[in-house]
Amino acid sequence: MKTNQQFRSGVTREVYTLWNVVLDQRMARAMSEGVSRYPIYRVAHFAARIELDVLLDAIALDPAWRAERVSYGELLLDGDGVFIVGEGSRKVDYCSCSFYVWAADVARAQAAKQRLLDKAGSTRITEPMFRVEWNFVTLQGVQSAWIEEMANDVLRDLAYPEIAGGVRGFIDRYLASPEAVLVLQGPPGTGKTRLIRAILGEMSRRKPDGEVSSALYTGDLKALAGDEMFVKFITGTHDAFVVEDADHLLKPRADGNEHLHRFLTIADGVVRSQGRKIIFSTNLPNVGDLDEALVRPGRCFARINVRNLSGVEARALAEEMGLPAFAIEEGRRHSLADVYRAVR
DSSP, rough: OOOOOOOOOOOOOOOSHHHHHHHHHHHHHHTTTTTOOEEEEEEEEEESSOOHHHHHHHHHHHHEEEEEEEETEEEEEEETEEEEEEEEOOOOOOEEEEEEEESOOOOHHHHHHHHHHHHGGGGGGOOEEEEEEEEETTTTTEEEEEEEEEEOOOOOGGOOOOOOHHHHHHHHHHHSSSSSSEEOOOOOOOOOHHHHHHHHHHHHHHHTTTOOOOEEOOOOOOGSSSSSSHHHHHHOOOOOEEEESSSHHHHHHGTTOOOOHHHHHHSSSOOOOOOEEEHHHHHHOOOGOOTTTTTTTTEEEEEEOOOOOOOHHHHHHHTTTTGGGGGSTSSSSHHHHHHHHHHH
16 A cells, blocks of 8 residues: 655744845745855955944945845845845944945955945044954843954053063064963053953954954853853854953862863863964962963963052153153052053
8 A cells, every 4th residue: 555645844944133034035045046146255344433324324325236224233235246234333433334245256245345445435444443242141141242342552561561572572472372371460450451452453453454353252250151152262263262350260270160171171172272362361469379270381371460550660651651750659559540541
């Protein structure tokens, strides 16, 4: 006895954005027809000293494509052999944008990128940018948000007297070294975050034109309790993993530290960071408070004890920045933040 049975198959995918729906349908149709629609993918990141709505309005009204404004900071651009998703956010004195370009060929992808950049014109910021994926814990688990920053911090050797050979040389040596880990210790206000920003900015300077460095970032110990962030770092494209206020994370495992072993694994273990950097900042006062396995040679490039400046050092720095030396009290120590506040 024979029976005829019908078999049906399908693909189910959850989508959360309009552009996902459009792009998925077009790609699925092209594949079913045996053709290639968008074989080229490019990304353009840039910032401009212009209001975000003014910039996006100019891009949306360009007759080169058909535009749909999904929200205040998001738009879709559909053109001849090109499909673009644009996102923008506002800063205090500039806006930053990211455009994701799918195209039929390289020439159209490059032309679309250049057309987008041309809309910013002379307002486009040429200083290096870097992107930070900030991770934090909510009731829904580990969440993340992207933040784009301008690497315009001015680093002065007099601000870091403990770094031999100057700050720029130190950053160059770190980025060229095979060691992944850098530990910055010191009290608040001594310039740890400023130095981290400079490192991320220098990473962007070394990228091909138009690309920016990106960092996985957290200051939330709960976000490091599981493997999610570590897997994201190993399997993703981040150039650095930055953990600020990592006091409890860096203490010896013998003292009950249950989180450090994951960093040891990605820094120089079975799964390596593959040339990317891992940067910790901590307020722990003593170098001896750190786990020896983390700071051993071959894994750790340096551990810098960033300290407050003496009165003489603070006066010299202030004078270099254009402030009369007598404006800084000589008889006590000053944080780097104190000096910058005085200069402002």
